Amino acid sequence: MFNSEMPPTMMPVKVNDNAKTVLSKRYYRKDGNGEPIEDATSMFWRVASAIAAEEAKYDKSPFKVEKLAREFFDLMTEFKFLPNSPTLMNAGTDLGQLAACFVLPVGDSMEEIFDGVKHAALIHKSGGGTGFSFSRLRHKDARVGSTGGVASGPLSFLRIFNTATEQVKQGGTRRGANMGILRVDHPDIIEFIRAKERDGDLNNFNLSVALTEKFMQAVEKNEEYDLVAPHSGETKARLKAREVFNMLVQKAWESGDPGIIFLDRINRDNPTPALGEIESTNPCGEQPLLPYEACNLGSINLALVYKDGEDHGIDWKELKRIVHLSVRFLDNVIDASRYPLDRIGEMVRTNRKIGLGVMGWADLLFQLGIPYDSQEALSLAERVMKFVNDESKAASKKLAKERGEFPAYKESTYGQRNLGPYRNATTTTIAPTGTLSIIGACSSGVEPLFALSFARHVMDGEKLVESNPYFKQALIDSGSYSDKLMDEVAQKGSINKIEHLPDDLKRVYVTAMEIEPEWHLKMQAAFQRHTDNAVSKTVNLPNSASKEDIYNIYWMAYEQGCKGVTVYRDGSKSTQVLCTGEGS
Ligand code: ADP
Structure with a gap:
């Protein structure tokens, strides 16, 4: 039997102050008085040993499990890969x-x-x-057979979900996050589009309208389209597609809500259509799932695969090692996890979806001296993500040989085309990494930096101040560093209006608001081309952006093959968080 006690030879793990704050508030196990009873070292060992222990099902050697536990521990404590927050919080605990x-x-x-x-x-x-589609609910004022009354419609029920969420705190630290979806052809679509008009309404929900191919064609041709009652199939009304599309643009301009997803495109990539249709994504939009399906995510820190002198400045051999080990980790997580409903557990074990993604992308570009808004960055994004995706598939194939294919493989689109066998129905997803990037001290997901030096609002209004380490080093290297300059940057966030700084520094160290919206979108599309699931990305716009800018972004997202798009115009919400799914 594998002994999961931490070996005495383990080196203590070092984390920075921001990570320490987040970890002790949310992640460490607590005693009855709410005092942490673990530190970063024991937390990562708890996770590594619990996830490695699953290996015993497939390989009886205790040495194999212990070796793997150490490998997982090193992988996480070098911050090369981190699993999603629930795995860090709950692995090896009773909740699980x-x-x-x-x-x-x-x-x-x-x-x-x-x-x-x-x-x-x-x-x-x-x-x-959690994500939900409310598209199956009959519209407001429709007849209800059993009582002879009228239905209250999706919006009134959405408010009940919102209120219930408000009251359930996760381990006493954060509220849950939700995604609410409504099809664009639902009779209550206009009410849904306007549902978050008042600041603070439905604040535990991100909302997205599910656009169909038929609707997009009607927008293009400036035609009307049908609103259909979901319970009877009857056409209730017809609307001008372009007017609805413009209204979506207007609302996104006003407050960023609702977002849009391209539902038919998501279903075209559904690996197991025989098991059902995809109606919704998770709260931040990066993970489309079937009803009752769950998925665990994990992110590779690209900031740490930079290696001077290698092809494109990337240590490909190390990246390959990290991908293979991470896929094994995430596949083990499926078995180690206890799901809140049996039905979910069954569904998860049928498809065995995992979502390996990347973070630290902006930090990697800084080290390479490549501006985010450049063709070179787009080409590299495709190269890196294709590599991660291909290697994740190779790793999943290897696991299928060792452990068997995912049970729905034969009826899946892979099985139908004889591509596998694979262990997992999907392997890649790009998450926002809202808290993981704090723990890993890297830039989040595939986003550019919000500011080179800034205060991040997390958890109950607490503030964390950060300066980007690569930026600081670049200033030192160019001989420009001074405390006065750092103060100025913290105040302005960016350097493009600061005189006397070299132009090449200004070109590389660009921030989200300085990057033209279309470059945000191009970057999302570049990563999407090599990602099974979806890409979490916010197209940040300056306060001065017009509705036409948003219209163009929406249309570009459609044309470039994105699965959805989220825009945010600076200053359009009273409280601003980096990840809208933070929910704290
Ligand atoms: P983390 O960095 O904490 O692992 P991410 O910011 O990458 O999380 O978000 C990934 C996914 O985790 C989200 O899309 C959502 O499904 C879930 N999530 C994020 N924040 C919350 C929250 N406050 N409550 C519940 N789930 C959340």
Whole structure:
């Protein structure tokens, strides 16, 4: 039997102050008085040993498990890879719920709606986020057969989910996050588009409108389209597609809500259509899932694969090693996780979806001296993500040989084309890494830096101040560093209006608001081309951006093959967080 006690030879793990604050508040296990009973070293060992222990099912040698536990420990404590927050919080604990992303169905009956509310509460309590489609609910004022009354419609039920979320705190530290989806052809679509008009309404939900191919064609041709009652299939009204599209643009300009997803495109990439249609994504939009499906995510820190002198400045051999080990880790997480409902556990074990992604992308570009908004950055993004995706598939194939393919493989689109066998129905997803990037001290996901030096608002209004380490080093190297300059940068966030700094420094150290919106979108599309699931990305716009800018971004997202798009115009919400799914 593998002894999961921490070996006395383990080196203590060093984390910076920001990471320390986040870890002790949310991640460390606590005693009855709420005092942490672990530190970074024991936390990472708890996770590494619990996830490695799953190996015993497939390989009886205790040495194998212990060796793997050490490898997982090193992988995480060198911050080369981190699993999603619930895995860090709950692995090796009684709760044991390790996935960040869930999608629940909302059926058109009282029983099904309130089952959904209950199931969401159980998932939030365990640290997961939930997505729902409300498209199956009959519209407001439709007849209800059993009582002879009229239905209250998706929006009124959405508010119940929102209120329930408000009351369920996760381990006493954060509220749950939700995604609410409505199809663009639902009769209540206009009410849905306007649902977050008032600041603070439905604040536990991100909302997205699911656009169909048919709708997009109607926008293009300036035609009308049908609003269809979901329970009867009857056409209730017709709307001008372009007017609805313009309204979406208007609302996104006003407040960033709702976002849009391209539903048919998501379903075109559904690896297991025989098991059902995808109706929704997780809260931040990067993980489309079937009803009752869950997925665990993990992110590779690209800032740490920079190696001077290598092809394109990247240590490809090391990146390959990290991908293979991370895929094994995430596949083990599926088995180690205890799911809040049996039905979810069954679904997860049928498809075995995992979502390996990347973070630290902007930090890698800084080290390479490549501006984010350049063709060179786009080409490298494709190269890096293709490599991660291909290697994740190779790793999944290897696991299938060792452990068997995912049970739905034969009926999956891979099985139908004889591409596998694979261990996992999907392997790649790019998450926002809202808290993981704080723990890993790197830039988040594939986003550019919000500011070179800034205060980050997390958890109950607490503020964390950060300066980018590569930027600081570049200033020192160019002989420009001074305390006075750093103060100025912290105040302005960026350097493009600071005189006397070299132009090449200004070109490389660009921040989110200085990058033209279309470059944000191009970067999202470049990563999407090599990602199974979706890419979390916010197209940041300056306060001065016009509605036409947003219209163009939406249209470009459609044309470039993105699965959805989120825009945010600076200053358009009263409280601003970097990840809208933070929910704290
Ligand atoms: P982290 O960095 O904490 O691992 P991310 O910011 O990458 O998380 O978000 C990934 C996913 O985790 C989200 O899309 C969502 O499904 C889930 N998630 C994030 N924040 C919350 C929250 N406050 N409550 C519940 N789930 C969340």
